[in-house]
Amino acid sequence: MERTREGQPEHTALLGDWAIGKTTLLMHWRRLQRQVGDAVVLTMAYPLTPDQFLSSLVVAIEAELATDWSGRLDLEVGLDLGVADARVRRPARSRDQELRATMRRLVDQRGGQDRAVVVFVDDIDLVSGPGDVLLQLRASALELYAGDVAFALVVAASSSLFAEVRSAHEPLVRFFQPLPLGPLDAPAAERAITGPLAETPVRFDAEVIGQIVELSGGRPYYLQKLAYHAFDAAESGRVSPTEFAGSFERAFASVSQEIFAGRWAAMSAIERQVVGVTARSTEPRPSGEIEAEAALRGIQPPTTRQALRRLVAHGHVDRISDGMRGRYSVGDRLFRRYLELQTCEP
Template sequence: MNPFRKRTGIFPSYFTGRDDELKELTEIYESTRSGAAGHIIIYGPKGIGKTCLLIKFEEQLKDVDGVYPVRIPLIEGDFDEIYSLIVDKAAENLKISEGHFWDNITSLGVNIPMAGGFTVSRKRPTTSPSVALERILKSIYTELTGENPVLILLFDDLQRIIPNKGTNKVLSILQNALVELNLKGMNIMFVATGAHDIFSQIQDHLDSAVRIFEPYELKPLSKEEVNDAISIPADNEGVNFTEAVVDLIYEMSEGIPYYMQVLAYNCFAEAVDEEVGINELKQSFPRSLDLLAQREFRGMYEKSTNEERKILGLLAEDQREFLSYTEIKEGLKLKSEPSFWLRAMVDKNLIIKKSRGKYCLRDRLFKEYLKTFKPYKENGTY
């Protein structure tokens, strides 16, 4: 059985690393239990392992008395849908009927969307969103048992509910509700994951949120962690990845767990005599690149403007890792300044500004995709 995963958001067969991150989350949980609630937003690019970290943290807390983790995978849509999501997941995790929760919530004067055939109308809360959320969480918290219980809300993909109302409004709603509940002695901890730019959005739109939502950037895995993540599950299936292959997967993936899993998955499928060597890596790499192109890279490229595609082509074709602002302008023979496009591309996570006036593509595999498929040559944009 192939022990690796070729999709994001799926827990790996072997979890490694993230010791510092789990320690940080545990410290915030312990602080919350002592009455000083903490709230954290874990951010980073797609595939960095945010969802898996939430799942692992939830798993560690399941057998701790008086601790109630509720993981809420957010869906694209209106922020109002979050009320039903919270109640549904809380009812499931706490093994309490949804009807019981809804009865308590509506008795508090909150009219919110219902599920499972209940008759209450699907109307927007009659109270303000922050008060509605506060009352919903209060009704959940009062159901918890044990001495000094802790409710931990794990919101996955926070940015999915932000576009509808904007960063400012969504975080204001969360902030106001959490502060009020914590002041009333309810030990509620909020943990969310978000895209690479989620915290810059917070700083741009709601400075006060910085004081309640602690930022934590999730970094790539180290070389040793990548080695464990590949070698241990492969060995468990009787397949050996040579050291050279593991080193190359680390270099190509740059420690991003999703990329590492895709590369290892296709390598494993090519194993000969229960071993994966350089030849097997070479044979499987086109399939890995094509999969990443279909699921991520092509969509990223197609959402870029013609001007941005020219810059992508220039960065892909140049052998250097970084290009300066001046080199980009001169390389494309631009008469106008490219600063607007470069800023937009950084915001879209197409490129990274490494230092003042120095730019590179977001990662090596994206560059490899551009060099291999050369989509910028199809319509003459480069």
């Protein structure tokens, strides 16, 4: 944002797996920016066509323009004209022209000295054909620069966003700086447990906190589930490893039902086998090893490779790249446990 204010806009793609904290971070940024007087529009994308999405973005920007006038009458008058103008002319304009005109008005009315104008779009990959939408946003932003304005776009999406927009990949990756959002590190995960607890009469044993941190892998959703059920199991204000063991099973059952069952149901028979093979080792393994093991179950190596790619794109399997080659594992401890239970021989 500093750089954007200095006239070198840095557009950003906040990328992270499901429930990793993207929306929370966008809202946090919005708060910080409003505090320093920047103009912020935060929109959430839905499963829409690109055209529907762009028009919903126009509406969101207009809504932002229509609020918080802070008693500035001059702006109010100009704004009224602006909105009326947009309404009258809408049918005659194409969607992207309309978006540009609205963005231009946002910048004219809300930008200015030391003020950045930022448009956040959460979950942009829910729009069908996110590549087209990103290209349109890019084109609109590039047009605004002619006027030398502090304007930035921040989009949030799952980690596979840029892999999905193949042909548009190059220009988009250059334009939207990828900013990966990963799990919390251990000290932050610990604070996420102990901070809220401090406001209650309940305490978790240090060993329990350690186990929750480790089992969660720093994923906020798991931290919440595990800590919630542990809290519920407290005996006279204390959760020891004994109480935790029972509460873990309830937390695990709840995550399995809410997340893993749907994930499993959406996988093909081949993907189930390949993810099962991958999950058998806790250490990341090269694709060759997984292919060899899958071959014993009658799956051809190219098929295994393809399934691995899809599993990585969905965030079910982690790929650690060392140079050109990748190593694969299921880093999510809870999901690995679910897979063990699914695939164990009766």
